Amino acid sequence: MLILAHQSMLEVSxxxxxYGKVRVLFGLNFNVKGGEVHCLLGRNGAGKSTALKAIMGLVKTTTGSIKFEDSELTHLPAHDIPKQRIGLIPQGRRLFSELTVAENLRVGLMTSDTPERQEIRVFELFPRLQERLQQKAGTLSGGEQQMLAVARALCLEPKLLLLDEPTEGLQPTMVALITDAISQLKNDGVAILLVEQHVDTVIxxxxxxxxxDNGRTVASLKANEFEDNRDIFSTYLGV
Amino acid sequence: MDFAPHLFLATLEGAITAAVISLTAVGLSLVFGIMRVVNVAHGEFFMLGAVVAWWVASTLGGHAALGFLAALIIAPLFVGLMAALADRLVLERLNYDLERTIVATIGLLYVIQQVALMTFGPDARPVEAPFDLRIAIPWFEFSDTGVNLIWPWGLATTGYKLAVIAAAAIIVTSIIVFLKRSRFGLMMRATQMDSEMASAFGIPVRRVYCVVFGLGAALAALGAVLIVPIQQAHYLMGGDPLLLSFIVVIIGGLGSLPGTILAAVLIGMSDGIISVFFSPTLAKILATLLVALVLIFRPHGLFGHHTS
Structure with missing residues (x-):
């Protein structure tokens, strides 16, 4: 099905x-439109990462709905969700550290219908990975590991990409590279749901x-409203 | 017989123990490494493999090789399917929780053991080796005229024992190649490292667990089919392979395949040699002491990694 820009692609209601008996989300609501970068902001422990995990089926949903295009994701087992072409770049990267770069990418390509094309696209974006194919992922530098985490998720040819603090712990040059990659993906029509603590990156x-805040949606802003509502950033991030 | 040829013969016996233990221990190591399940029933899958091998061989009749070959295929397949069923009916329902699966596999141990006793009885059951080939081993003797080739009395083995060692080496190598080269092997390794992320990339983790539990049990059964023409099938025969497999897996490093194989050779050889020169009980005591030392000085084993 063709998803037009500005048409709702993901609907969380x-x-x-x-996690088990510990409840984290208490009625979260938001939607992500096709081709947009949508950011979830909040303090540590607010429930942002849990929301991403719930979308991926990695955390049990007790009530509510997560609709992606026409599919209800809460009914699907976790391993079927990437087949909907939803990719995840988790916090801390969580690469398969004992596998080589090539093997990490092969895991990403497992559900892809066009693995060769995706591989070419990934190496165009991150040519440095092509030089490290036989190196174990755990031995890469922090920046290279983040490139691999992005590349592995791109192998799914995602329509929606979930990024959990992708610039955490990276030096400024790498942050710029990741920010550029996000912009490039957006231009390619990939919708992005971003969890990020750096307000400047978000803006x-x-x-x-x-x-x-506390597992609930408390406010929502469009890009042209950011400047006039700096106080909201301060209130919910404490910056 | 002099000491050196005697030691050679003991080493050969040790190599057979090492060959069989490497198969059962690799099965146990895969299950623990990938599923984080301590399978206390692993020895009973070994026993079940031996008993089913006897049943298949005796039911088929005819030439010994025919019955043995049928057992070599049917017993691991049957035991693997039983284990996969146990995974679906028991372990999956316990959400693969470490403590609860230990209790569940203890229960499974008794169920399998008692069903085998009720079905096949308490007697030891022989399975004929597929071929009968006795090989006399030459030795060397130094004299004034140089090195002489001699044939000491009693220095001999059977072709079947050598075939067991070769078969185990081929199977273990095949498992390593399967893990390294195949698509499902990659799924297994990714699941071992981070099952949640494996799911997030479309790997059906529960299906991987089911196959791994079945494969682990099938490997134990395969080891049993290979050894049953030497040891006979009996409903209580699962204890020693379970103990030795745990010893091997702990020494090698939980979940580490190269460590498991190296430790299997080390423990199998020492078990064989000490059993021949002293007693099998002493061999088990020393192996258990070695585990205690490894747990004190290198708790993650020789090749294992620290896990959080």
Missing amino acids: NLHAG SVADRVTFV
Whole structure:
């Protein structure tokens, strides 16, 4: 199905989720439109990462709905969600550290219908990875590991990409590289749901921001409203 | 017989133990490494393999090689399917929780053991080796005229024992190649490293677990089919392979395949040699002491990694 820009691609409604008996999300609501960069902002422990995990089926949803295009994701097992072409770049990268760069990419390509094309695209974006194919992922530098995490997710040929603090712990040159990659993906029509703590990064790339506090949606802003509402950033991020 | 040829013969016996233990221990190591399940019933899958091998060989009749070959295929397949069923019916429902699966596999141990006793009885059951080939081993003797080739009395083995060593080496190598080169092997290794991320990239983790549990049990059964023409099938025969497999997996490093194989050779050889010169009980005591030392000085084993 063709998803037009500005048409809702992901719809999260009244989402309640948590880890075992510990509830983290208490009725989260937001949507991501086709081709936009949507950012979830909030303090540590607000439930942003849990929201991404719930979308990927890695955290049990107790009530609520997560609709991607026409599919209800809460009914799907976790391993079927990447087949909907939703990619995840998790916090801390979580590469398969004992596997080589090539093997990490092969894992990413497992659900792809066009593995050769995706491989070429990934190496165009990150040519440095091509030089490290036989190196174990755990031995790469922090920046290279982040490139591999992005590349592995891109192998799924995602329509929607979930990024959990992709610039965490990176030096400024690498942050710029990742920010450029996000912009390039957006230009390619990939919708991006970004969890990020760096307000400057958010302001430079996001089309919309949803503020999350105590597992609930508390505010939402469009890009042209950022400057006039700096106080909201301060309130919910403490900056 | 002099000491040196005697030692050679003991080493050969040790190599057979090492060959069989490497198969059972690799099965146990895969299950623990990938699923984080301590399978206390692993020895019973070994026993079940031996008993089913006897049943297949005795039911088929005819030439010994025919019955043995059928057992070599049917017993691991049957045991693997039983284990996969146990995974689906028991372990998956316990969400692969470490503590609860230990209790569940203890239960499974008794169920398999008692069903085998009720079905096949308490007697030891022989399985004929597929071929009968006795090989006399030459030795060397130094004299004034140089090195002489001699044939000491009693220095001999069977072709079947050598075939067991070769078969185990081929199977273990095949498993390593399968893990390294195949698509499913990559799925297994990715699941071992981070099952949540494996799921996030479309790997059906529960299906991988089911196959791994079945494969682990099938490897134990395969080891049993190979050894049953030498040891006989009995419903209580699962204890020693379970103990030795745990010893090997702990020494080699939990979940480390190269460590498991090296430790299997080390423990199998020492078990064989000490059993021949002293007693099998002493061999088990020393192996258990070695585990205690490894746990004190290198808790993650020789090749294992620290895990959080």
